[in-house]
Amino acid sequence: MNVHVPPEGGTPADIRDLLLDAAGLSLDKLPMLHVIFDRMATACAESLRQLAASQAYYSLSHVESGRIGDVLDSYEGMAIVGVFHSPEWDSHVIVGFDRDFVFSMIEVLFGADGSEPPVDDERSFSNIEMRIAAALFEQVAKALQGSFALVSQTTFRFQRLETRMDFAVIGRRNNLAICAKFLLQALNRGGEMFVLIPQGALTPMRQQLASTAAGDSSPRDPVWTRHIRGEVQRTEVRLRAVLEQREISLGEASQLAVGQILQLQATPRSRVKLESAEQALFWCSLGQAEGAYVLRVEEAVDLEQEFIDDILPR
Incomplete structure (x- = not known):
């Protein structure tokens, strides 16, 4: 095995960074990722509450690591994805909605009451569904940006929408990525949303993502705080x-009778x-x-x- 030794004056940390990049990130050592994605789920639910009359809930299902190609292949033919570019990270990010998510969201946004059975159709997505998905991608991007502000100031610019997973290119398909999956629950049905971020984009932030100090916990969202306070006060x-x-005694209680007077x-x-x-x-x-x-x-x-x-x- 040949090891490149940096010239005199080089930084040994550069080699360590390369080794860490090659080995990938360990989710167990990045507790802040769960904090960020939990915060994102809350922000998505809050933004949807402004658009829909029916209650809809987002929840973080799990966060996993995998190859970009493997994750996308698992959604082939059953999802719409939005491709975003982050200039600050010099990387791309994918947000995806599966079929159940899209169909449930259409019913929520158009005022359905859940009385009709869920859509169970393998047809291609309609133009209306594609346009609604594009609008939702923008909302999710804002939630993602606000959540990652805990560790990095970045923006996510929507580039394109894809239904063919082999066209959703954000790097080599065998590159490692972090995939966060969320569940949507609305009208007694739901769906899944996922966020796919290349590990190379997160590696420079691994120290901030590994921090477990109390001061690094998610700050209070003033809008959500006011909403919770208002709901509690109306209870x-x-x-x-x-x-x-x-x-x-039980015997005394058994002898009580209608009309009896109890002295206080x-x-x-x-x-x-x-x-x-x-x-x-x-x-x-x-x-x-x-x-x-x-x-x-x-x-x-x-x-x-x-x-x-x-x-x-x-």
């Missing part, structure tokens, strides 16, 4: 005001505990206003003290 919860609690130790001045889902929240005082009972919140319940009171005998 209805049931409150219960407890004036008094007591324990009785509580008085109108006793504090009332406000609970939700069996969780104590606040101590309140009882009062009346306009002919109805009212509660005035006085202080939060000390959960630690409540726990102590429950386990210690009285």
Whole structure:
């Protein structure tokens, strides 16, 4: 085996880079890739929510490594792919939608309710389906760009759309690539989307992709954060005001009868505990206003003290 030794003043790291490139990237050592693709799935779902009335969900299925040709051959005759160029990476990227994804997305975007059976046809894609796919590719490219901003500022420029996988050329077919696969769920059906990135494009970022520091985690998406906060704040919860609690034996409970009067130790001045889902929240005082009972919140319940009171005998 012949090894090229760099001239005096050369950088030994250059040899290491060549060796790493030849060996390929290990997904186990690139945890940030999953963070990036999870973020991408969220961004795709958010952008689709602005276009469709029906709920649609994206989820990252898995990330795998393989030869470019092998990945594309597995989708031959059953997918539309968009080819993008990244000037900053000096490389190309492929985004693909399988047939079920395209047909499901057409129904979602055109207001279907899912009552009709899914399309099960091996026909070629129509012009409308191709145009819808091209528009969706642009949305996915923006999501991909925003997600990779965690480690690299790059752009993805749409170049062409292909249905023949042997025409989707982004490098030698035996070159290694990272393939992320996503599931679409909508109208009780779904499909698959995939993103194919040559490993050569990711190799310069391997140190950033290998980082597991807490500061490298995905930052909050302000739009998604507002949406989640709004949904949470609109959620209805049931409150219960407890004036008094007591324990009785099973025998005493079996002797209870309609019309029986139970004596309470509580008085109108006793504090009332406000609970939700069996969780104590606040101590309140009882009062009346306009002919109805009212509660005035006085202080939060000390959960630690409540726990102590429950386990210690009285």
